[in-house]
Amino acid sequence: MIVRLSPFETVALAGRAMAAVTPERRIAAVIDRVAAATGKQGAGGRIFAAVDGADRPHIERMLSASTALVAFDRIIPAAKLEALVEAYAADPDVAGAEADDMMNVRSVPTDPDYAQQWNLSSPTVGINLPAAWDITTGAPTVVTAVLDTGYVPHADLVTNLLPGYDFLTSIAIGNNGHARGPDAIDPGNWVTREEAADRSSRFYNCDPRASTWHGTKVAGLIGATANNGMGIAGVNWYGKILPVRVLGKCGGPTSDVIDGLRWAAGIDVPGAPANPTPAKVINLSLGGKGRCGDEMQRAIDDVVARGTTVVVAAGNEGNQFGLDRPANCRGVIAVGSTDNTGRRAWDSNFGADVLLSAPGANVLSTSNTGSTSPQKDTVSADSGTSMAAPQVTGVVSLMLTVNPTLTPRRIAEILKQTARPAVGGAVQSCRARPAGAGILDAAAAVTAAARD
Numbered sequence: 001m002i003v004r005l006s007p008f009e010t011v012a013l014a015g016r017a018m019a020a021v022t023p024e025r026r027i028a029a030v031i032d033r034v035a036a037a038t039g040k041q042g043a044g045g046r047i048f049a050a051v052d053g054a055d056r057p058h059i060e061r062m063l064s065a066s067t068a069l070v071a072f073d074r075i076i077p078a079a080k081l082e083a084l085v086e087a088y089a090a091d092p093d094v095a096g097a098e099a100d101d102m103m104n105v106r107s108v109p110t111d112p113d114y115a116q117q118w119n120l121s122s123p124t125v126g127i128n129l130p131a132a133w134d135i136t137t138g139a140p141t142v143v144t145a146v147l148d149t150g151y152v153p154h155a156d157l158v159t160n161l162l163p164g165y166d167f168l169t170s171i172a173i174g175n176n177g178h179a180r181g182p183d184a185i186d187p188g189n190w191v192t193r194e195e196a197a198d199r200s201s202r203f204y205n206c207d208p209r210a211s212t213w214h215g216t217k218v219a220g221l222i223g224a225t226a227n228n229g230m231g232i233a234g235v236n237w238y239g240k241i242l243p244v245r246v247l248g249k250c251g252g253p254t255s256d257v258i259d260g261l262r263w264a265a266g267i268d269v270p271g272a273p274a275n276p277t278p279a280k281v282i283n284l285s286l287g288g289k290g291r292c293g294d295e296m297q298r299a300i301d302d303v304v305a306r307g308t309t310v311v312v313a314a315g316n317e318g319n320q321f322g323l324d325r326p327a328n329c330r331g332v333i334a335v336g337s338t339d340n341t342g343r344r345a346w347d348s349n350f351g352a353d354v355l356l357s358a359p360g361a362n363v364l365s366t367s368n369t370g371s372t373s374p375q376k377d378t379v380s381a382d383s384g385t386s387m388a389a390p391q392v393t394g395v396v397s398l399m400l401t402v403n404p405t406l407t408p409r410r411i412a413e414i415l416k417q418t419a420r421p422a423v424g425g426a427v428q429s430c431r432a433r434p435a436g437a438g439i440l441d442a443a444a445a446v447t448a449a450a451r452d
Helices: 022-038 079-088 131-132 191-199 215-225 253-265 295-307 385-401 409-419 442-451
Strands: 002-005 056-066 069-072 092-100 141-147 240-245 281-284 309-313 335-339 354-359 363-370 377-382
Touching: 002 022, 022 056, 022 069, 022 079, 069 092, 079 092, 079 354, 131 385, 131 442, 141 215, 141 385, 215 354, 215 363, 215 377, 240 253, 240 309, 253 295, 281 385, 295 309, 309 385, 309 409, 335 385, 335 409, 354 385, 354 409, 363 385, 385 409, 385 442, 409 442
Parallel strands: 141 240, 141 281, 281 309, 309 335, 335 354
Antiparallel strands: 002 069, 002 092, 056 069, 363 377
């Protein structure tokens, strides 16, 4: 209980000059008077069993010259404490008294666009994140690498960004005028119709499109800053994001992705500087057709052996044939996507390779207004397993916040065991059933991780 004394000059106790009385002595006198008064038997019963009993309060410490923390030797029931607060507040030498209530983190962020993040907040068709935030909102000690198109310095992201690296060897694909180097900023990955139709172009037969700002969207879902008065909230409010650029115009070669994987986990890559902030989680919202491939599998094995968890988007072809790599590689956590009804998104891959799902239909994240080069910060919705995977990645980083000893294998086991089955119970249709074990449940996963 917090007890504040009345102003010195307004009080005269027992006719004595107050100059000789210290705040500690005044508080002690208050305790004696209230104990004597509340120890008397009355219509409402005693508050104290006895003045000198086990419930007798004492000065824990002075908070300031006129305020004290008054504590008890054992827990006081709420009703009794409320009556005590009133008794202390009524003493003539007390200006105010109140319970020393517990405070906690805000489990619901105040970001203006959070209300649209159904994928995070819903306990049925979303990932049930607010209950996980009651346990932890993350920590800067957990580094998450995003292997993607790089990033734009979005105001909702920059607080949590680490210096990354650009692993694209092709200047044309990189689209930024240089090959590999310590500049992971996304210059844009647009492809014109003329480039796509020109047989002599490096981008012949690529899909004509505006710049996607894909890496920025993925990073925002994982770690956009919360409670900063702008945009959205990421899954991990304080975790650090390491941008590793491996995609540019029309994608990126497997060899660059392999180097990026190893470097992100802190494994030496020839020609690249040592990574000073190795990641404990890596997000791969990317893929290609075919089997995993020996070199990709070796890289993933190396990364996992170092204790780094690899989360991969399952792919958006709507099939179950396991032909999307690296989602079909051994040792990764492959993530399918669901819509806002809790059903499998129509384009999400499924099958034995997929461990679990997360919302991936019209998911809001950080982006940019530029159709080619970067322009202004914005938020926009996107869809696909690329948007589902980073939510799992963010929850893995929360799990590692509460239990840094978790191995990639154990993390996968917990995610599978705690995933929620289809909305409305078991369903037989592969269209209705979320891919894998069910929908990610952040609260259940973080709780299990903390107890492990």
